[in-house]
Amino acid sequence: MSDENLLEVDRLITSFETEKGLLRAVDQVSFSIPYGKTVGIVGESGCGKSVTAMSIMRLLPQPSGKVLGGEIHFKGEDLLHATDKRMRQVRGGEIGVIFQEPMSALNPVHRIGRQVAEVFRLHTKMSKKEAWDAATEMLALLRIPAPEKRMMDYPHHLSGGMRQRVVIALALACRPDLVIADEPTTALDVTVQAQILDLLNGFQAERNMSLMLITHDLGVIAETCDEVVVMYAGRVVESAPVKELFANPLHAYTQALLRSIPKLDTEPKSVLPTIPGTVAGLAEYTHGCRFCQRMGRKSVATRERPVFKEVQPGHKVEICKECCDL
């Protein structure tokens, strides 16, 4: 474990017990998050982004989800073997989490104030009064207008953007070292998304916090992340610093993903490059390169699992003869 990294995930395997047998939703995923940096995890739905986050937080659906292998180190501590009591301290205390849909993260029958103050009561030794004041201050820091009044509101009184601010307040309350944000702005309008990302960036710079940002929006990645991890079908196919990845994508999947988004300067109504086929079900995968499988290639070279290795300083890619031009 290097000293620069706050979180290191090494060959993580997470499986789900299903009718079709044990399915590997996350298949030997490795990445690390340095102190004070934002790492983006990008990929299509079902690629294992969220399951990776859930594995780190030990929030996998029980009893079907299980971590079967690999290691997770957070500030040098082995999280996979930590006690449940320790994990409760870590969650909300040292690692904050922001989910996509704020309404499902908030309890609809309790006032905002009670929910935010609860975090302080759980993780610090504050009195009720102190926790309430700290919560009000937290809402003010997130630029929620009239925080004293909002403390008395119920979640349904607030707009989507305001609710997401409350969820961020919950996540940031105890000054965590790491915030895991799972599609934090996907349900919001672009204007509100810009406000929320601006807030998160501000907090990060001020507190030297690390951020793991899960998203499918490459625009958000380009504007907010320092490093990017590209996932496909439960595996990391490429990871690199953000400028390097956009300027010099090595894996065919990353290249295809970057090409397929319409840009503000592309010719209107021109044919957009697409990725043929769709993501297969997890049960259908073999050991070989999974993107080759999507492209319908059957060559022998792809039957063995491609190696994930560093090809340039900081730039790692899954080495597959068909998918990488090295």
Place this chain on the structure above:
Amino acid sequence: MLEATDLRVHFPVRSGVFLRQTGAVKAVDGVSLQLGVGETLGLVGESGCGKSTLGKALVRLLKPTSGTIHFEGRDISHLGQGALRPLRRDFQMIFQDPSESLDARMNVRSLVEEPFRIHKLGNRAERRKWVDDLLDTVGLAAASAERHPFEFSGGQRQRIGIARALALKPKWLVCDEPVSALDVSVQSQILNLLVDLQKEFDLSYLFIAHDLSVVKHISDRVAVMYLGKIVELADSETIYRNPKHAYTKALLSAVPIADPTIKREKILLEGDVPSPIDPPEGSAFGHRINHARYQETIDMDLGLREIEPGHWVAADPCCLDANDWAAISKIS
């Protein structure tokens, strides 16, 4: 082909024991627009601005409160359900979430066949052939006809939705966020399909979306909506290169660009879209940004003016540059 004039859709707000009407949600508040044959009109705006309501009113899934909709010269705004039925063949709608708009218990064949059955078209053999042709048109394998919606991915389900909408050979379609629930790689497949279908059948689209790069890609002209009103309307190149209205500028600057080498100043808007129940009396956007000239706008006509050929913008001193406002004042 389609022309809406001063269209309004208000929903009553009722409260109290006797459910007396105490107010109205002015979801669409005085919108005029035209749609030509083979044209795509993009409609953008934040959630709650009335985009979807406008779309539904134009295909007459909702009854407009006032204003007129002319389709091929005929006023359809106040026709009853019976009179509308034969016309329904000409305009269709594609919804955002294909899994919610498809009946899970029907197989693909009966789903796509349903429009023919409702309009009593063809015999069994003919309908069978039409369905196979439609599935082929939208790029689904013939074998999928006997399967059920849950067996398909999101992109394929959207193709089924498109096949249903195309069944009766409509002249124009409202596409309400058709790609926002899809992954980027699938999104581009569906966008390509929509463009191809438009060329093949000379379709017109009203394309509603919140993703501005998608709207720019597919539209000939773009209308920007704010709180029930259109505030700017121009061809899509112009609106992206030379936006006049402050709201359009803010909306465009908020779109994240997938290029880490570009660093732009963002125009961050405070707050959310105000409630359409009790909208500000003057310029709605001027009120949001707390503009110094807001008070003046209360008694003003803030309607659209043609600032340059084909480029319409609301005549609103709060939302225009000094030069543009001077130009606009000369027109009015």
